[in-house]
Amino acid sequence: MDASLLTIQPNAPEPIYRQIVDQLRRLIASGQLLAGEVLPSVRDVAGFHAINPMTVSRAYGMAEAEGLLERLRGKGMAVAATRKAVQSESQRMALLEPQLQALARHANELELPADAVLRRLAKLLGD
Amino acid sequence: MNAVFNAVHMETTHEPVSPLVAQGLAHCYEGSNALNGVDLTIAPGSVLGLIGRNGAGKSTLIRAMLGLLQPISGTAFVFGEPALKLSDDTKSRIAYVPQQPDALAWLTAQQMLDFVGRFYPRWDSAFAKSTLERWKIQPNRLLAKLSPGERQRVDLIRALASQPELLVLDEPAAALDPVARRELLRELALRAGEAGTTVLFSTHIVSDLERVASEVAFLHEGKILLRCGVDDTKERYARLWLPAKISAAAPSQSLSRRRNEDGSLSLIVARDANGQWPEASTLPGARIDALGLEDLFVEIAE
Amino acid sequence: MNAATLVMVPLRATVSSTRWITMLVLSLMLVISVALQLTQTLPKTALIGAVIAGYGEFFVGLLFVAPFLLMAIDTRQLRIPRSQSTIVLGMMLYSALWIAVPSIALALAGADFVTVLTIQTVGLLFGLTFGLLPRVFLIVAGFSPSFLGLVHIQLHYPGKPTVLLLWLVASVLALISALCWRRQVRSIDPYGEGFNKPLVLRSRTGNRTGFMNWNDWTTMSGNSRQIRSQPQWMLAIANLRDTGPQNPVRSLRVGLGGWMLPKTWQSASRQWMLVLAPIILMMGLVYLRAPGITPALFHAIAFSAVVWIAGFGSMVLSLTTIVLLQQRWSRTNAELPFLALLPRLSDRREVKKYLLRASLLPTLFWQALLIALLVATLFVKQASALDLAIAALAEIVAVAFTPAFAFAIFGGRPPAQWVTGLVAGVSFALVGCGTAASSILDISRTYGAIMAVSIIAIWFALLAFLIGLGLRGWRGLQARPHPFLAN
Numbered sequence: 035m036d037a038s039l040l041t042i043q044p045n046a047p048e049p050i051y052r053q054i055v056d057q058l059r060r061l062i063a064s065g066q067l068l069a070g071e072v073l074p075s076v077r078d079v080a081g082f083h084a085i086n087p088m089t090v091s092r093a094y095g096m097a098e099a100e101g102l103l104e105r106l107r108g109k110g111m112a113v114a115a116t117r118k119a120v121q122s123e124s125q126r127m128a129l130l131e132p133q134l135q136a137l138a139r140h141a142n143e144l145e146l147p148a149d150a151v152l153r154r155l156a157k158l159l160g161d
Numbered sequence: 162m163n164a165v166f167n168a169v170h171m172e173t174t175h176e177p178v179s180p181l182v183a184q185g186l187a188h189c190y191e192g193s194n195a196l197n198g199v200d201l202t203i204a205p206g207s208v209l210g211l212i213g214r215n216g217a218g219k220s221t222l223i224r225a226m227l228g229l230l231q232p233i234s235g236t237a238f239v240f241g242e243p244a245l246k247l248s249d250d251t252k253s254r255i256a257y258v259p260q261q262p263d264a265l266a267w268l269t270a271q272q273m274l275d276f277v278g279r280f281y282p283r284w285d286s287a288f289a290k291s292t293l294e295r296w297k298i299q300p301n302r303l304l305a306k307l308s309p310g311e312r313q314r315v316d317l318i319r320a321l322a323s324q325p326e327l328l329v330l331d332e333p334a335a336a337l338d339p340v341a342r343r344e345l346l347r348e349l350a351l352r353a354g355e356a357g358t359t360v361l362f363s364t365h366i367v368s369d370l371e372r373v374a375s376e377v378a379f380l381h382e383g384k385i386l387l388r389c390g391v392d393d394t395k396e397r398y399a400r401l402w403l404p405a406k407i408s409a410a411a412p413s414q415s416l417s418r419r420r421n422e423d424g425s426l427s428l429i430v431a432r433d434a435n436g437q438w439p440e441a442s443t444l445p446g447a448r449i450d451a452l453g454l455e456d457l458f459v460e461i462a463e
Numbered sequence: 464m465n466a467a468t469l470v471m472v473p474l475r476a477t478v479s480s481t482r483w484i485t486m487l488v489l490s491l492m493l494v495i496s497v498a499l500q501l502t503q504t505l506p507k508t509a510l511i512g513a514v515i516a517g518y519g520e521f522f523v524g525l526l527f528v529a530p531f532l533l534m535a536i537d538t539r540q541l542r543i544p545r546s547q548s549t550i551v552l553g554m555m556l557y558s559a560l561w562i563a564v565p566s567i568a569l570a571l572a573g574a575d576f577v578t579v580l581t582i583q584t585v586g587l588l589f590g591l592t593f594g595l596l597p598r599v600f601l602i603v604a605g606f607s608p609s610f611l612g613l614v615h616i617q618l619h620y621p622g623k624p625t626v627l628l629l630w631l632v633a634s635v636l637a638l639i640s641a642l643c644w645r646r647q648v649r650s651i652d653p654y655g656e657g658f659n660k661p662l663v664l665r666s667r668t669g670n671r672t673g674f675m676n677w678n679d680w681t682t683m684s685g686n687s688r689q690i691r692s693q694p695q696w697m698l699a700i701a702n703l704r705d706t707g708p709q710n711p712v713r714s715l716r717v718g719l720g721g722w723m724l725p726k727t728w729q730s731a732s733r734q735w736m737l738v739l740a741p742i743i744l745m746m747g748l749v750y751l752r753a754p755g756i757t758p759a760l761f762h763a764i765a766f767s768a769v770v771w772i773a774g775f776g777s778m779v780l781s782l783t784t785i786v787l788l789q790q791r792w793s794r795t796n797a798e799l800p801f802l803a804l805l806p807r808l809s810d811r812r813e814v815k816k817y818l819l820r821a822s823l824l825p826t827l828f829w830q831a832l833l834i835a836l837l838v839a840t841l842f843v844k845q846a847s848a849l850d851l852a853i854a855a856l857a858e859i860v861a862v863a864f865t866p867a868f869a870f871a872i873f874g875g876r877p878p879a880q881w882v883t884g885l886v887a888g889v890s891f892a893l894v895g896c897g898t899a900a901s902s903i904l905d906i907s908r909t910y911g912a913i914m915a916v917s918i919i920a921i922w923f924a925l926l927a928f929l930i931g932l933g934l935r936g937w938r939g940l941q942a943r944p945h946p947f948l949a950n
Contacts, residue, residue: 047451049392087354305690
């Protein structure tokens with residue numbers, strides 16, 4: 035994997051370490067990162083994005099604790115071998131949860147009927 | 162935040178002395194208060210970003226902490242020594258780049274680096290030479306004839322080549338173009354992460370701070386208003402918006418409070434000990450918005 | 464463009480203090496000349512009033528009218544429509560006003576209106592041209608007194624041909640001004656600095672009186688902008704040999720810069736040439752005017768001339784150093800933090816000593832040479848007790864300047880800018896007066912004795928001021944943890 039695969043938005047409300055973990059989750063869940071694939075070193079990620087290496091270690095640490103990554107001796111971090119290439123539907127659904135909640139909130143604020151929103155969403159998903 | 166702090170602590174247990182400490186620093190210029198009793202301690206290996214509006218006292222604080230001005234009251238310590246009486250050993254461990262550096266304009270870039278290098282025991286002349294080349298600065302031009310951005314870069318090279326353990330930068334990115342700024346941030350980030358260099362820098366550009374800083378301190382009207390880990394700050398504070406009809410339910414504790422024209426209320430609130438937002442956020446019509454540091458800063462400093 | 468805009472032009476083109484100074488200078492000159500016109504009846508001196516008022520007009524042209532250029536440049540850069548013609552018209556309107564008022568006043572006092580008007584016009588145009596000409600001409604203008612000496616000014620009413628000649632001069636000056644104006648307004652980089660730029664552009668840097676002020680002098684010494692404005696061949700090339708922790712004094716001189724900077728011998732000799740060239744040129748001029756007297760000139764040099772050279776030289780040396788130190792100790796983003804945090808410069812207590820050595824010794828060395836010249840002259844020439852006293856006092860005060868101000872600056876107790884300016888001005892005036900006094904005054908007469916005593920008294924007052932300043936600064940320096948704290 036290349037460090038450029040990650041996008042960092044420093045001024046987003048989300049802390050940078052969380053942005054990294056979220057992106058790793060999504061990349062792994064979608065199969066873009068395969069089990070056993072070695073991740074760029076903390077230095078590479080920090081250097082490429084000009085961010086604090088501590089932030090990257092923290093993100094890797096969290097992903098490791100979550101079971102997304104595992105530490106390989108002499109190689110650094112890699113996608114956990116126990117990880118199935120593609121996760122179960124409920125797991126992948128969970129990744130979408132924040133965006134769905136935001137969508138629901140906006141729809142309520144605009145006082146849109148639920149079935150209209152769902153119809154539109156279904157159409158978008160169908161394409 | 163805790164994780165970061167512990168990590169720092171474990172890495173640097175051999176060096177328990179804090180690189181920079183300010184105790185009750187107060188100073189004023191011609192009657193107007195620049196600093197109002199500032200306490201600040203910087204942990205070894207951390208990158209502290211200092212933000213504040215123009216005239217908030219950032220430069221004064223930095224200069225007082227390095228013993229470059231005599232504060233009216235309070236003391237500052239650099240690696241445990243009183244800032245106004247630094248020993249040679251301590252001086253060789255620190256580097257400072259002032260805002261718009263303009264020192265030694267009568268030397269060429271090459272001469273300046275050669276001259277300064279003679280005084281520092283760990284001077285990395287190879288780094289100085291290669292960085293000068295990489296940053297495309299003509300080594301034989303007088304410093305006076307360089308642009309402000311080039312001047313800043315030469316002074317940054319000067320500071321970095323001395324391989325300091327404490328690097329203090331006052332608005333380092335102000336005169337730099339985006340590419341040079343990114344390079345500087347990279348250098349700072351990697352030095353902090355690998356060599357354990359402690360960095361203090363002041364800036365207006367909040368996104369720079371969000372990239373490399375581990376901690377942030379808001380200086381407002383001569384006081385540290387908020388001091389927090391960068392990630393922590395983003396997760397702990399948010400804007401609570403209450404429509405006019407329920408604005409009476411606003412929590413009493415808030416960092417800032419603004420009444421909007423339509424009678425609604427905007428507050429900056431913090432999570433409580435259990436990680437919960439104040440009660441009022443659950444009321445119908447109330448809204449919690451996560452904020453970037455810049456928005457948070459603007460809300461507080463307004 | 465309407466009448467109101469036209470009237471408002473100078474209000475926008477100049478700072479209020481400039482307007483006040485201009486008014487003050489002209490009123491003063493006018494009062495003097497009207498008084499002269501009313502009291503003097505001798506035909507030979509009848510024109511003095513008009514010439515004095517004309518001198519006032521010179522300052523009006525330089526300080527009040529020439530700065531209109533700055534506004535013309537700004538408005539052109541901002542692309543403000545119809546601004547150029549308004550400014551030029553406003554300039555003409557106010558010039559006419561400034562010329563008309565003194566001319567009418569003097570005519571009412573009994574002078575010939577046309578002649579006075581002519582002299583006022585020439586005076587104002589001289590000032591304007593002086594402000595608009597590239598700065599190189601300022602150097603040439605330094606020699607103008609000797610050129611003026613070549614033109615014998617006859618102080619009686621000129622006839623018609625002379626008035627016509629003066630109008631011819633006025634038209635030439637107006638033409639030169641117009642050309643300079645046009646060139647600068649249309650220049651690609653109208654804000655750039657350099658010897659080919661008008662003198663008036665310098666006033667952009669001084670913001671208080673709008674023209675050269677003391678503040679301006681202190682900030683221009685050795686900062687980046689000043690270095691940038693100098694041509695390449697005039698710049699000093701630093702010599703870093705023998706600098707480093709083993710030689711703190713030499714290293715501190717690198718840190719202080721300016722004329723204390725250790726230079727390579729090539730660049731040092733080039734800079735010496737710059738100082739010596741005008742002197743050689745002057746001597747050449749003297750030789751050309753009167754080839755016969757040159758061999759005798761050396762023997763004829765009066766003792767007072769040597770006193771003046773030594774006194775003036777010592778004062779200039781002291782002031783140059785003071786200005787340099789004051790400037791270094793006022794900036795927080797330059798040499799001070801650098802020197803304060805430079806390791807191995809020397810021990811904390813020692814560094815004050817080394818700093819004093821680095822900053823004082825070069826000045827004191829050259830002053831010692833000047834004193835040696837003075838003493839050597841003493842052996843050759845006879846001098847009266849009064850001459851000796853005045854010469855010794857001038858030297859002592861001039862030499863005392865540097866240490867007194869250095870202590871005050873390093874100790875964090877510098878005097879206010881205007882005090883420095885006043886003290887320096889008085890000292891320069893006294894150096895001039897002192898030598899004049901010794902050749903003109905006859906101490907046996909009451910009037911002369913009073914003059915001599917008051918000159919000596921002022922010298923002592925200056926000395927007392929400097930000693931007080933130095934002692935206060937010395938105590939401040941002892942109390943400071945390190946000397947590199949900005950004032």
